[in-house]
Amino acid sequence: MTNNREIIADNLVKRYGDFIAVDNVSFKVEDGEIYGFLGPNGAGKSTTVTMLTTLSVPTSGHATVGGYDIALQAAQVRRIAGVALQDIGLDPIMKSMELLTIQAQLFGLSKRDAVKRANELLEIVGLSQFTDRRVGKYSGGMRRRLDLAMALVHQPQILFLDEPTTGLDPASRRDIWTEVRRLNREYDMTIFLTTQYLEEADELADRIAIMNKGKIAVEGQPATLKAALGRESVNITLRDNDIAERASSVLADMFDKVQVDRRTVRLYRQNAAQVVPAVVNRLTEGGIETVSLTLTQPTLDDVFLQVTGQTLEEAVAPVEGETLPA
DSSP: OOOOOOEEEEEEEEEEEEEEEEEEEEEOOTTTEHHHHHOTSSHHHHHHHHHHTSSSSEEEEEEETTTTETOOHHHHHHHEEEOOOSOOOOOOSSHHHHHHHHHHHHTTHHHHHHHHHOOOOOOOHOGGGGGTTTTTGHHHHHHHHHHHHHHTTOSEEEEESSSSTTTTTHHHHHHHHHHHHHHHHHHHHHEEESSOOOOHHHOOOOEEEETTTEEEEEOOOHHHHHHHHHHHHHHHHHESSSHHHHHHHHHGGGGGGGEETTEEEEEETGGGGGHHHHHHHHHTOOOOOEHHHHHHHEOOOHHHHHHHSSSSHHHHHTTTTOOOOO
């Protein structure tokens, strides 16, 4: 087994007919790093993950996981990488011990060693008290933790987590965060994390990449990306979109950059706090009533909005009647 825990993508392309889901994507995830992968629906995040985990073959380009080529050495990639995808494929009528024991035996462990490994993992993910309960009776958070345990059966050096906390309550989400940090810290495990929660990426990731329209739009450490914006923002929420558009026009000459996100106007400039009284006066003179006004330092949401033109909440919201590739 290799000691290489790097993930390297080199001009990865994935086409579906005339549609380019992933368009010449290149990046490097360092040994022992937590790498956050963000983007709107249809940006190419999950498609990239399916290629890196050997579930689909690139149209062109290549990548290595732990030093193994994802197309030419798929079996070796599967041996060293654990994968927990969005859709949890757990048999609802089975119990956790049964599932983990079978998974361990599929990776070559004897029945005795498989049972031992299953017990270890159930303790790690906090499910050792629920082995008599069928998986179909587990809560969403419990199923996510069991899915994580399944991905860890063969003691992988690299772990792919595709939106591991989607749909979980805040407490369960924090439990998963704690476990991800522990795996990274105690086992020096490289973790590739896609998420639709900016707080999660900011909390966990050493570096992040934001994909947009099949390409990586920006990459770097969260703190560096936020600092690069270099400006405070005044965020004004109005009663409706039309009033927000009016407010942006009234205030545009006072700021370096203005963005309207539905009912919220975001205005950016250095030392924005100093002009807040002038902003309030101008809105009052224009007969524009605000719902709220806040002053914030740059956030990952600001970075996301800058590179994609929308907030992450808006970017991942399903569109009725529309199916988008991930």
